[in-house]
Structures are given as structure tokens and as C-alpha cells.
Amino acid sequence: MARVLGISAHYHDAAAALVVDGEVVAAIQEERLSRIKHDPGLPLAAAFACLQHAGLRPGDLDAVAFYEEPFAKLERVLVHLLRHLPRTWRAFPRALAGQLGSKIWVLDHLSEGLGVARDRVVRFDHHRSHAASALLVSPYERAAVLVVDGVGEAHATTIWDGRGYDLRLLASVDFPHSLGLLYAGLTAYLGFTVNEGEYKVMGLAAWGQPRLREQFARIVRLTGDGAYELDLACFAHMSDADLGFGPALERLLGPRRPPGRPWDFEREDDRHYADVAATLQAVLEDILLALARKARALTGADHLCLAGGVALNALANARLQAEAGFARVFVQPAAGDAGGALGAALLAARERGDPRPAPLRTAALGLPVDADRARDVAGELGLPVRRVDEPAAAVARLVAAGKIVAHARGRFEWGPRALGQRSLLACPRDPATRERMNRLIKEREPFRPFAPAVLSERTGDFFAAGPDDMTPFMTTTARVRDDARERLGAVTHRDGTARLQTVEAARAPELHAVLTELAALGHDPVVLNTSLNGAGEPIVAGAEDALAFWLRHGVDALVVEDLLIERSP
Amino acid sequence: MNAPVTRPPRPGLLRRLAARLRTIAGLVLHFLHPARFVLAPLLIVLLLAGVLLWLTGGLAYVAPFVYTLF
Ligand SMILES: [Fe+2]
Numbered sequence: 001m002a003r004v005l006g007i008s009a010h011y012h013d014a015a016a017a018l019v020v021d022g023e024v025v026a027a028i029q030e031e032r033l034s035r036i037k038h039d040p041g042l043p044l045a046a047a048f049a050c051l052q053h054a055g056l057r058p059g060d061l062d063a064v065a066f067y068e069e070p071f072a073k074l075e076r077v078l079v080h081l082l083r084h085l086p087r088t089w090r091a092f093p094r095a096l097a098g099q100l101g102s103k104i105w106v107l108d109h110l111s112e113g114l115g116v117a118r119d120r121v122v123r124f125d126h127h128r129s130h131a132a133s134a135l136l137v138s139p140y141e142r143a144a145v146l147v148v149d150g151v152g153e154a155h156a157t158t159i160w161d162g163r164g165y166d167l168r169l170l171a172s173v174d175f176p177h178s179l180g181l182l183y184a185g186l187t188a189y190l191g192f193t194v195n196e197g198e199y200k201v202m203g204l205a206a207w208g209q210p211r212l213r214e215q216f217a218r219i220v221r222l223t224g225d226g227a228y229e230l231d232l233a234c235f236a237h238m239s240d241a242d243l244g245f246g247p248a249l250e251r252l253l254g255p256r257r258p259p260g261r262p263w264d265f266e267r268e269d270d271r272h273y274a275d276v277a278a279t280l281q282a283v284l285e286d287i288l289l290a291l292a293r294k295a296r297a298l299t300g301a302d303h304l305c306l307a308g309g310v311a312l313n314a315l316a317n318a319r320l321q322a323e324a325g326f327a328r329v330f331v332q333p334a335a336g337d338a339g340g341a342l343g344a345a346l347l348a349a350r351e352r353g354d355p356r357p358a359p360l361r362t363a364a365l366g367l368p369v370d371a372d373r374a375r376d377v378a379g380e381l382g383l384p385v386r387r388v389d390e391p392a393a394a395v396a397r398l399v400a401a402g403k404i405v406a407h408a409r410g411r412f413e414w415g416p417r418a419l420g421q422r423s424l425l426a427c428p429r430d431p432a433t434r435e436r437m438n439r440l441i442k443e444r445e446p447f448r449p450f451a452p453a454v455l456s457e458r459t460g461d462f463f464a465a466g467p468d469d470m471t472p473f474m475t476t477t478a479r480v481r482d483d484a485r486e487r488l489g490a491v492t493h494r495d496g497t498a499r500l501q502t503v504e505a506a507r508a509p510e511l512h513a514v515l516t517e518l519a520a521l522g523h524d525p526v527v528l529n530t531s532l533n534g535a536g537e538p539i540v541a542g543a544e545d546a547l548a549f550w551l552r553h554g555v556d557a558l559v560v561e562d563l564l565i566e567r568s569p
Numbered sequence: 570m571n572a573p574v575t576r577p578p579r580p581g582l583l584r585r586l587a588a589r590l591r592t593i594a595g596l597v598l599h600f601l602h603p604a605r606f607v608l609a610p611l612l613i614v615l616l617l618a619g620v621l622l623w624l625t626g627g628l629a630y631v632a633p634f635v636y637t638l639f
Contacts, residue, residue, distance in 0.1 A: 048574045055571045071599040078608060104596065115577025118588050266596040 002062040003054075003346040005047055006345025007110060008129075008337050010103055011386065012195050014043040015338035017365075017414075018050035019345040022354035024137065027365040027414040029338045032541040033077030039538075042106070043341075047471035049367055058115045065122050065348035066130040070104045072153035076175060080238055087239040124347045126152025126340060127308075128160075128167060133343030134305035134473030135162040135391040136350075137360035139469060142303065144295035148184065149308030149337070150287065152182035157227075159295045162305065165356050166487030167360060170298045176238045177229045179287060180309050182220055185235050185244035186280050190255035190273055194244060202315055203448040205281035206495040207265060208274030215252045216283045228287050263445050274447075285316045292324035302327045307343075311335035312416065314499045318477040328468065331475035333363040342414075346364060358370045361475055363505045364421050366412030371561035374543035381547065388564045392513030395559055398522050398566075399425055401513070403556035404437060406532055408546040409510040412539065417474045418531035419501055420453060420511025422540045424526040424555065426490070428452050433490040433528060440554045443535040449493040455515040455525035456502040462488060462526060467502040474501040491528050501529060529530075 002023040004516050009030075017027035028041035028050055030036075049057065077095055081088045088095075102109070111118040122137065124132075130147040145160035145167065156178030159171040175181075183201070184194045192200050219234050232238065233248040250256060259274050264270055292304060304326040306317065311331050321329045334341055378385040388394045391409065396403050403426070410421040418424075424441065426433050438444050453472060456467050463478040470476035477497040480488050491498050505512040511529070519525040532540040534553055540546050543560060550558045550565060558565045580588075599605070600612045 044576075048576065051574045052571050057574055058577060071596055075599070075605060075608065078611065082611075105592060108585070108592055112580050112585065118591065361624075363613065400572075455593060 001059055002349050002354050003056060004063045004065055004345045004348045004352070005050065005061055005114075006065045006067065006129075006341040006343065006348070007043060007047065008068075008340040008344070009042050010040055010106060011337055012038045013336055013338040014040050014046070015334065015341040016043045016046035016050050017342040017345045018056075019342075019349045019354070019357070020054060020056075022349055022357050023432040024342065024360065024365065026053045026213075026367075027334070027336070028367070029414070031538040034410060035538055035545070037293050037536060037538050039379055040480050042109055042113060047114060052100070053367060061114075061116055062352060063119065063120050063122055063348045064109065064110055064114060064116050065124060065344035066107060067124060067337075067344040068126045069123055069153050069203040070106055072125070074099050074104055076151075076154045080176065084238050091239055122348055124344045127155045127158040127172075128169075129340040129343035129347065130307040131158065131160045131162070131167050131305075131343065132346045133339040134307040134311075134330065134332050134335070135160070135167060136165065136346045137332055137342070138303070138305050139359040140303040140305065140328070140330065141300050141405075143305045143330075144292075144299040144301040144303070144326070145305045145307070146288075146291055146295050146311075147308045148179050148291070148306070148310035150184060151178055156180060157291065159291065159298060161299045161301070165350050171227070171294065173184060173227050173229075176232060176235070178237075179284060181226070181235065181237045181244065182230060183280065183284065183310065183313075185237065185249070186276065188244040189249060189253070189256045190277060191261065193259075194275055198309075198312075200445060200448060201277045202281060202313060203445070203493070204274055204277040205315070206278070206449075206497075207491050208271065208276070208278035209446050210279040210282035210285055211275045211537040212253065212279040213283070216279050218252060219249065220283060220287070222287060222290055224296075226290050228290075263447065281313075281315060284310070284313065285319045288316050288320060289324055292320050292326070296325050304329045306331045307335050307339060308335040312475065314475055314477045315497070317475055318497070321419060321468065321470070321476060329476075330474065331471040332360060333413070333417060333419070333473040333475065335475065336416070338415065349553055363413045363415055363417070363419050364411040364508065365414040366421075368411050369408045369541075369546065369560055370543045371563055374547060374560040374563055377544060377547055378563070381551075383547070383550070383565050384568070385563050385565050387562050389562070391559055391562050391564070392510065393517045394564055395425065395514045395557075396517035396521060398557050399427055399527055400518060400521055402427055402430070402433070404440065405548065406540075406549060406553075406555045406558040407510070407514075408540055408543075408560045409560070410508075412541050415473070418505065418529065418539055419472075419474060420508040420514075420529065422532040423453075423511070423529045424532050425514065428491045428524075428526050428528040429486075430486050431489040437528070437530065441534055442530065447494070449499065450491050450528050450530050451499040451501065452488060452517070452526050453501040453511060453529040455512070455519065456504045458519075458525050459500070459502050462524070463498070463500055471500055471502040472504065472507050474499055486528065487524055491526075
């Protein structure tokens with residue numbers, strides 16, 4: 001039986017995950033504690049927080065597992081820099097500085113930062129870590145595993161045969177061909193920030209039509225054997241770390257969109273950019289579908305696990321569930337690089353003879369919120385804080401009255417989605433709520449949807465699909481039933497879908513209680529659920545963050561465990 | 570909630586040096602593999618640059634596509 005800490009770091013969304021005797025005890029992204037969005041730094045705060053939560057000291061750890069092979073990564077960087085000379089000569093010094101200045105020493109830095117003997121620090125392949133993070137906490141004994149991201153050491157897409165604890169690599173597509181980098185390049189072309197704006201591209205897709213397939217056929221194409229290749233002339237990620245696309249892309253699709261310009265679909269060019277997003281989404285889905293079908297043919301498995309940053313594309317996941325031929329599909333909530341920490345920990349636990357963990361029930365793997373601390377700080381600030389006996393009932397009444405409630409209860413979530421522990425909750429009915437939410441807090445582009453959370457057993461009343469293995473983690477979408485559209489006006493996207501979360505008591509007890517109370521009051525057991533953070537901020541973690549959020553943003557009420565603060569009218 | 574975990578003190582220079590030497594040995598072994606032999610001469614230059622960077626504290630630069638290259 002082993003105690004293993006998994007670590008992902010140095011690219012984006014650094015994280016730590018603690019596995020004790022084959023059980024996932026805690027998993028935390030560094031950004032929640034450092035308060036730097038997508039913090040890529042060595043996640044020591046997250047690591048110590050995991051240990052503290054479990055009552056362990058660094059000396060108790062049997063292994064620290066890093067989610068990548070630093071030397072293999074260096075090799076790929078070197079080979080590509082050399083192969084693409086002279087294009088790469090400008091990037092050469094910076095690339096090497098990044099590698100040699102910190103990245104190749106990462107195992108030493110972990111050993112020193114955590115105070116763990118160097119020979120206890122081990123590492124695993126990037127895509128294997130991703131694959132393990134999905135398969136080993138999935139409900140499936142046997143599954144095909146498809147990993148799709150920007151790039152790991154060399155692989156950008158991999159297909160694995162997963163049986164029990166074993167993962168066997170069956171096929172790969174290697175850098176510089178990459179669906180993650182295709183999406184990232186187009187994200188940059190559309191004027192959004194890479195590693196941040198990908199959700200915006202997905203939201204924008206519903207406002208356009210996939211009219212540009214001819215142009216996209218020259219940007220990326222399926223190679224016939226279920227793999228794909230990019231036209232590298234359209235991209236610059238091989239030689240330039242600042243820009244993901246090349247002049248050939250602008251010759252095909254027109255000039256890039258200026259970053260930061262407000263969106264206006266009355267403008268012809270903004271409608272064109274929406275068409276670019278729609279076509280990108282359609283093409284991505286087609287390629288993922290081909291990859292998933294290939295995975296099914298190679299493995300004969302009935303179940304599919306997805307991981308890697310591209311697996312956070314909820315629209316594509318819904319299409320895979322419907323069309324790829326698998327009975328069930330699973331995506332772990334931290335499918336991006338943060339998830340690699342979990343996968344690496346599980347691989348190291350396996351090597352030490354631990355049993356495979358139980359299927360992941362909940363994403364609430366972070367730290368609890370300290371209500372005593374919240375009461376003390378609120379008292380010092382002179383805020384009108386009071387204790388309530390039944391917080392869920394109080395929240396339900398506020399939501400039913402049209403209020404926006406900041407809801408911080410239980411342990412914070414693992415992964416980019418707020419699933420009821422650190423959420424802003426509101427009535428899903430009135431589209432005006434969306435405007436208010438955007439004006440007060442989120443400052444989102446008008447085309448970005450808000451998501452609903454629904455009592456699991458009532459899903460069918462509102463959505464065309466029932467709960468599945470992805471809906472508890474909000475990693476898929478479903479069509480809103482025509483007869484429910486009016487009641488879900490604030491959470492139905494332009495294309496008639498919603499990125500729903502189905503809520504069970506065992507997975508998100510606090511949110512489940514709120515929805516149950518809403519039903520008891522005679523309302524629909526559905527809330528608008530969006531993450532508890534302002535624009536550009538990481539999601540709230542502790543009591544101080546929750547109070548700081550309250551002071552900065554004009555929400556109507558804040559609930560921290562059994563404490564309630566209401567804005568006086 | 571459990572008590573905060575005390576952070577370890579920074580190891581001494583000799584321990585850190587030993588760890589770096591171990592990493593360099595691992596790196597050399599990785600690139601001495603026959604399939605990567607052509608890259609071996611480059612490695613010497615790289616290691617010198619690496620030691621320089623380590624001594625100067627490294628460079629911090631983050632670009633959007635940093636993870637594809639660096
Ligand atoms: Fe990745």
C-alpha cells in the first residue's frame with residue numbers, strides 16, 4: 001500500500017494529486033491557491049495542501065510522480081528546432097533557456113521543494129499519464145482510451161487499449177500535427193488568448209455556419225487511416241512561441257480578428273469569424289469521430305475514455321457519445337494537463353501494488369472552506385453575516401426570488417468546472433439573468449452560454465438525453481427539450497443545447513440539497529450554475545477568496561457553509 | 570482541518586550539486602542511446618549553456634505557445 005503524490009507543472013494548469021492506498025484523497029490545481037489563473041509554476045502550495053488535508057508529511061510519501069519525461073521532451077524540442085532551421089533560429093535561445101533553465105531539472109526541484117529523497121521522484125510519459133487519469137477512475141474495466149491534446153513529449157494524439165490497470169499504446173499522431181494546436185492556432189487567429197479562449201471559440205461556433213469546409217480541407221485533413229495531418233504552412237507552432245498560425249492561414253481565411261474588439265454580429269466580418277469557429281468545431285468533431293471509430297475498431301471495446309485538453313470540448317464529447325458507436329463515454333473533470341498529475345499518481349500507485357481506485361464519484365477533491373475563518377474576517381470587515389440552520393433552503397429561496405447567490409460549500413472542485421461547491425447560482429428561466437450576471441460579474445462575450453445544473457432524476461423533464469457518465473462532471477452537452485426552452489431561457493445556447501450538470505446527492509450533496517429544496521418550493525429543480533470567479537480570476541478556494549469576491553462583485557448573497565450575507569436593497 | 574505541513578528547508582549546496590550531477594548523468598545516458606547519437610555533440614554545448622543558466626538563475630518567459638517549443 002502506497003502514498004503517492006502526482007505532479008503536473010511547467011506548461012499550464014499545474015496541479016498536485018494525492019493517492020493513498022489506491023484511493024484518490026485530494027487533487028488541487030495550483031491556481032486555486034496561488035490565485036494566478038492557469039498558474040503553470042511548480043505546484044508546491046497544492047502539494048502541501050493535499051498532504052495537509054490527508055494529515056501526511058512529505059516524509060510519509062512513497063513516491064512523487066511527475067506527469068512527463070523531461071529528457072524526451074527536450075529531445076523533441078531539439079529535433080524540431082534543428083529540423084526547422086533556419087525558421088527556428090530566433091526561437092532557439094528562448095526554447096533552450098526554457099528547457100535548460102528549469103524544465104530538465106524539474107525532478108530535482110520537486111525533491112528539494114517537497115523535501116522528498118530524489119530517488120523517490122519518478123516520472124511517466126505525458127500521454128500515458130493522461131490516459132491513466134481517465135481510464136483508472138472511470139467506471140469501466142475495459143475501454144478504448146483516446147488522448148488528444150496540444151503535445152506531450154512527442155505525441156499529440158494517442159489511442160490506447162485499456163484493460164483493468166493496463167494501458168497499451170496502439171496508435172499515435174505526433175507533433176507538429178496536433179488537433180490541440182489546430183484549435184489553439186485558430187483561437188489565436190480569432191483574437192482570443194490561447195489556453196484560455198478555447199471555450200469562447202466553442203461558444204462562438206453556435207453563432208456561425210460551417211460554411212468554410214473547402215478552406216479547412218486545406219488546413220487539416222484526414223489521412224484515411226483514422227489519422228490526420230495539418231498543412232504546416234498554415235501554422236507557426238513549430239518555430240514561433242508567440243503566434244500559432246502562419247500567413248498561409250490568413251491567405252485562406254482572411255485577416256486575423258483584432259483581439260479585444262467588441263463582438264457585433266451585425267458586422268459582416270464578425271459573422272465570418274463565427275463561421276470560422278463553426279467550421280473549426282465541425283471539422284474537429286469529424287476528426288475526433290474518425291479517431292474514436294478507429295479506437296473502437298482497434299480495441300473492440302464498448303466504452304470510451306477521453307483525456308487531454310481537447311476532451312474538454314463538451315460539444316464534441318456529446319457527438320462522440322451519440323455517433324462513435326460506444327455504449328458509454330467518460331471524461332474525467334480535469335481532462336487537461338492538470339489531470340496528468342492524477343494519472344501519474346495512479347501509475348506510480350499501480351507500480352507499488354495498489355489496487356485500482358473506485359470510479360470517481362465526485363470532483364470535490366480540493367480543500368473545504370473554513371466557515372469560522374469566514375465569520376471572523378466578515379466580522380472584522382463589518383459585514384452583516386448571520387448563521388442559518390438550513391443553508392440549502394435559504395439558497396433555494398433566494399434563487400427562486402431571482403437573486404444571484406455566491407455559493408461556497410464543501411471541498412472545492414478538481415478541474416475547470418464549478419460543480420456546485422464554488423458556484424454562482426441563479427434562476428435559469430429569464431434570459432435577463434444572463435445579462436445581469438455578465439454585467440455584474442463575468443464580463444463575458446455575449447455568445448458565451450451559461451450552464452444548468454439539474455436534479456439527476458428529473459433530467460428527462462428538461463433535456464433530450466438522460467444522465468450519463470459525463471453529465472455529473474459537465475463535460476458534455478444535451479439538447480434542451482422544446483417544451484422546456486422557455487423555462488430554461490437563461491441557460492439554453494443559441495443552438496438549442498446546454499452544457500448540463502446532472503446532480504446526485506452522493507456527488508454534490510450541497511447542490512443536490514438546493515435543487516431538492518427548489519422542487520419542494522414548487523419550482524423546477526434546475527439552477528443556472530457558473531463558476532464563482534470574476535473575469536480573469538481563478539475560481540474561489542477559501543474563505544478569504546469568497547469574501548474578497550463578495551466585496552468586488554455585486555452579487556445578492558454569499559453563502560459560506562452555514563453563513564449567509566445578503567446585500568441590503 | 571489538519572495543521573499546516575511545515576515546508577522543508579532548502580538543501581545545502583552539496584546536496585543540490587549531487588542532484589544536478591545525477592540529472593546530468595541521466596541526460597547523457599538518454600542521449601547516448603544509439604537512435605539519438607547524432608544529438609550527442611549538441612548535448613555538450615547544451616550542458617554548458619544549462620550550467621550557465623542554472624548559475625544565473627534561469628530565464629522566465631511565458632509565450633502562448635510556450636508548451637509546444639520550450
Ligand atoms: Fe497534455
